[in-house]
Structure formats: structure tokens, C-alpha cells
Amino acid sequence: KQEVTQIPAALSVPEGENLVLNCSFTDSAIYNLQWFRQDPGKGLTSLLLIQSSQREQTSGRLNASLDKSSGRSTLYIAASQPGDSATYLCAVPPGGYNKLIFGAGTRLAVHP
Amino acid sequence: DTAVSQTPKYLVTQMGNDKSIKCEQNLGHDTMYWYKQDSKKFLKIMFSYNNKELIINETVPNRFSPKSPDKAHLNLHINSLELGDSAVYFCASSPRTGGLNTEAFFGQGTRLTVV
Numbered sequence A: 001k002q003e004v005t006q007i008p009a010a011l012s013v014p015e016g017e018n019l020v021l022n023c024s025f026t027d028s029a030i031y032n033l034q035w036f037r038q039d040p041g042k043g044l045t046s047l048l049l050i051q052s053s054q055r056e057q058t059s060g061r062l063n064a065s066l067d068k069s070s071g072r073s074t075l076y077i078a079a080s081q082p083g084d085s086a087t088y089l090c091a092v093p094p095g096g097y098n099k100l101i102f103g104a105g106t107r108l109a110v111h112p
Numbered sequence B: 001d002t003a004v005s006q007t008p009k010y011l012v013t014q015m016g017n018d019k020s021i022k023c024e025q026n027l028g029h030d031t032m033y034w035y036k037q038d039s040k041k042f043l044k045i046m047f048s049y050n051n052k053e054l055i056i057n058e059t060v061p062n063r064f065s066p067k068s069p070d071k072a073h074l075n076l077h078i079n080s081l082e083l084g085d086s087a088v089y090f091c092a093s094s095p096r097t098g099g100l101n102t103e104a105f106f107g108q109g110t111r112l113t114v115v
Helices: none
Strands: A006-008 A010-014 A020-026 A032-038 A044-051 A056-059 A064-066 A073-079 A085-092 A107-110 B005-008 B010-013 B018-024 B031-037 B043-050 B051-057 B065-068 B073-078 B087-094 B112-115
Touching: A006 A044, A006 A085, A010 A020, A020 A032, A020 A085, A020 A107, A032 A064, A032 A073, A044 A056, A044 A064, A044 A073, A073 A085, B005 B087, B010 B018, B018 B031, B018 B087, B018 B112, B031 B073, B043 B073, B051 B065, B073 B087
Parallel strands: A010 A107, B010 B112
Antiparallel strands: A006 A020, A020 A073, A032 A044, A032 A085, A056 A064, A064 A073, A085 A107, B005 B018, B018 B073, B031 B043, B031 B087, B043 B051, B065 B073, B087 B112
């Protein structure tokens, strides 16, 4: 049974810091891994989809890496800004089909 | 132009009532989903539909009945609402059910409060 864990659960940092959010999963048989952002009271915004054959995916100040064999992904946020404050969720489709299994999220607060 | 839209955004109702949440996607995707986010913010799959056909029912009580009139719409009807049904319900869609490039897109959520 696929389980997804995110560490840390919460993070509070001053503006400008580079951050690393961690995601681990128990079953390495995945097709891809997706990172989302959720603002309070809002829906989920897809940030990055990283395929199982890829090691990295980048979008602006965000960089996601994937190590399937060790069951880990990291989301790197460069030069953090207060607007980055949100909950970050990672999710994988178990066996590649039909649904996403989510981690509990990392709640990020970036203060000026 | 919203990709995945759901209505209503907020729903407050009494125990025992029946209510529906509507979802529409304009992405041309084949697969649609309902997820539930509980009070601890944990997201869990409820249903998956592919081209109007149910492919996953994740042990959801049969008071919850999804309906897909076409592949762009997936509605959720809930009978005999209970206090424990209070949560945020998210609709989502993806190009297909599995394999590569199955990026999922989510709606804004419907916050259901049962009193």
C-alpha cells in the first residue's frame, strides 16, 4: 500500500532563504510525482509534474527532483518570498492509475 | 477561463438534507475525480470516472452518489447528510487514467458544513 510522507510538517523562514521540502513514498512503482500548492481556503495549484524517467523538473524558482529507487522527492524553492507562503503537497498515483495518494503537506510561512 | 470549476463554493445545510455539488472541466480530459479534504487537511480520493464510467469507488458510503452525464461533468449528490460529512470536496481532472503525463488539475473546492 502506497504511503506518502512529507517532512517537515511546518516551516517558518525569513524572506530570501533557499528552502528544501521533502516527500517520501513507500512504493517506488510510480509513473510520476506531482507537487501542488494550496493557499488557505483555496484549491490546489499544480506546480510541477515530474515523470518517473526524469530526475529533475524546473519552473521558475522551483526545482523538483525525483529519486525513484530511494522513494524520495524534494522541492527546492530558491530565494523565498512572502508570496510563497502556502501548504505544499506532493502526490503519487499508485501503480500509475486512477487516483493520487497525497502526503499531509508542508505548511510554509515566509516572513518579510 | 477556469479549467475545473465547481459550484457552490460554500454549502451550509442541516443534518438529514440532500445536497449536490457540480463540477465541470473545459480541458478536454477523459478522467475526473472527487477528493475529500477533512478537518486535518488530509486529501483522500473518493471516486474516479473515465469517460463517464466509474472506475474507482474508494469505500465511500452509498449516501454519496456521483453522476457523470458526459466526460466534462462530474456531479456529487449526497443523501441524508451527517455531521461527519463536513469537509472540503475537490473535483479534479486529468488527461487519462494512468501512465505518463497524467497531470491532475483541481477545482477551487466546495466547503460543506453540516449543522
